[in-house]
Amino acid sequence: MNAAAIRHLISTHDLTDAELTSLVERGAGFADGTIYPSDQLAGLVVGILFLKTSTRTRTSFSTAALRLGAQIVSYGPNDLQTNTGESLSDTAEVLSRMLDMLVVRTSGDPADLRTLAGQQRMAVVNAMTADEHPTQAVADLTTLLRHFGHVDGLRICYVGEGNNTAAALALTLSRFKGVHLELRTPPGYGLEPAILSSAVENAANSGATVTELHTMDSAPAGFDAFYTTRWQTTGTIKPDPHWRDAFTPFQVTSALWDKSPEAVFLHDLPAHRGEDVTTEVLEGPHSLAFDQAENKMYAAMAVLEWCAGRLRSDGSSGTA
Numbered sequence: 001m002n003a004a005a006i007r008h009l010i011s012t013h014d015l016t017d018a019e020l021t022s023l024v025e026r027g028a029g030f031a032d033g034t035i036y037p038s039d040q041l042a043g044l045v046v047g048i049l050f051l052k053t054s055t056r057t058r059t060s061f062s063t064a065a066l067r068l069g070a071q072i073v074s075y076g077p078n079d080l081q082t083n084t085g086e087s088l089s090d091t092a093e094v095l096s097r098m099l100d101m102l103v104v105r106t107s108g109d110p111a112d113l114r115t116l117a118g119q120q121r122m123a124v125v126n127a128m129t130a131d132e133h134p135t136q137a138v139a140d141l142t143t144l145l146r147h148f149g150h151v152d153g154l155r156i157c158y159v160g161e162g163n164n165t166a167a168a169l170a171l172t173l174s175r176f177k178g179v180h181l182e183l184r185t186p187p188g189y190g191l192e193p194a195i196l197s198s199a200v201e202n203a204a205n206s207g208a209t210v211t212e213l214h215t216m217d218s219a220p221a222g223f224d225a226f227y228t229t230r231w232q233t234t235g236t237i238k239p240d241p242h243w244r245d246a247f248t249p250f251q252v253t254s255a256l257w258d259k260s261p262e263a264v265f266l267h268d269l270p271a272h273r274g275e276d277v278t279t280e281v282l283e284g285p286h287s288l289a290f291d292q293a294e295n296k297m298y299a300a301m302a303v304l305e306w307c308a309g310r311l312r313s314d315g316s317s318g319t320a
């Protein structure tokens with residue numbers, strides 16, 4: 001594609017507020033069937049490069065591309081000549097002459113994605129790095145929009161490690177008016193301070209609030225949604241052999257619903273039943289976790305359209 005058309009999505013910072021909202025609305029439109037996948041991306045070829053395991057994200061981007069009429073080329077961790085020493089910038093230059101977009105998951109240096117994006121022809125999409133999971137946030141907000149009809153004003157309690165998923169959630173939810181995001185993270189496993197200050201700064205501009213606590217001693221009350229994530233974030237090692245002691249009080253159980261009886265439950269999955277969440281909650285009447293997983297495909301459709309320059313900022317499709 002030509003340089004004028006492509007847009008990289010490496011961090012939620014790459015999206016304006018209007019673009020974030022239009023991606024979420026477009027994702028919900030695909031999910032609700034008010035927008036039809038036709039051949040919006042016909043003629044394009046999308047590379048799917050996953051250097052770490054993936055069930056939802058890899059499948060959602062592959063199926064999103066195919067459903068919109070694009071074709072895909074998939075690479076696993078052992079496939080590219082980067083394994084034999086070819087530089088990332090040379091790799092990007094070559095791939096950009098054949099692919100229109102490259103969807104990448106890595107647990108290596110997050111800056112690698114900016115290196116891959118250093119060419120002029122191929123849009124790069126972050127399908128999860130150690131520091132951020134922007135397309136998960138688009139799917140999560142799509143899930144909230146579909147369920148509540150709005151994101152503004154929601155009260156969300158995130159319980160668990162301040163990982164890539166939490167970072168993207170905090171950086172996006174904080175841009176919506178009147179949202180209250182409370183993060184309950186185990187001591188020593190909170191959000192990166194720079195991410196938290198960025199979310200707090202967003203919130204000051206939008207009229208949201210973001211707080212982080214490191215205890216479950218006081219029960220969260222009056223929330224619209226609880227969100228959790230697995231305890232073993234991809235590619236990270238917890239040096240403390242007793243780290244589970246810090247996480248145990250943060251397991252999501254049905255007791256959380258005592259003071260928020262209507263709250264829905266979200267999880268980016270994979271769930272580890274009996275660790276991060278009980279089966280009763282994951283499979284219970286409040287759980288949207290599997291709808292949320294499905295929404296990843298609709299969100300991926302919107303993301304691919306936007307990266308290809310085929311989604312206008314008013315949310316309609318066409319050349320931007």
Ligand SMILES: NC(=O)NCCC[C@H](N)C(=O)O
Nearest residue numbers: 057165232233234268269270
């Ligand atoms: N939805 C997903 O992308 N799930 C896989 C990763 C979950 C978690 N944030 C992790 O980094 O391990």
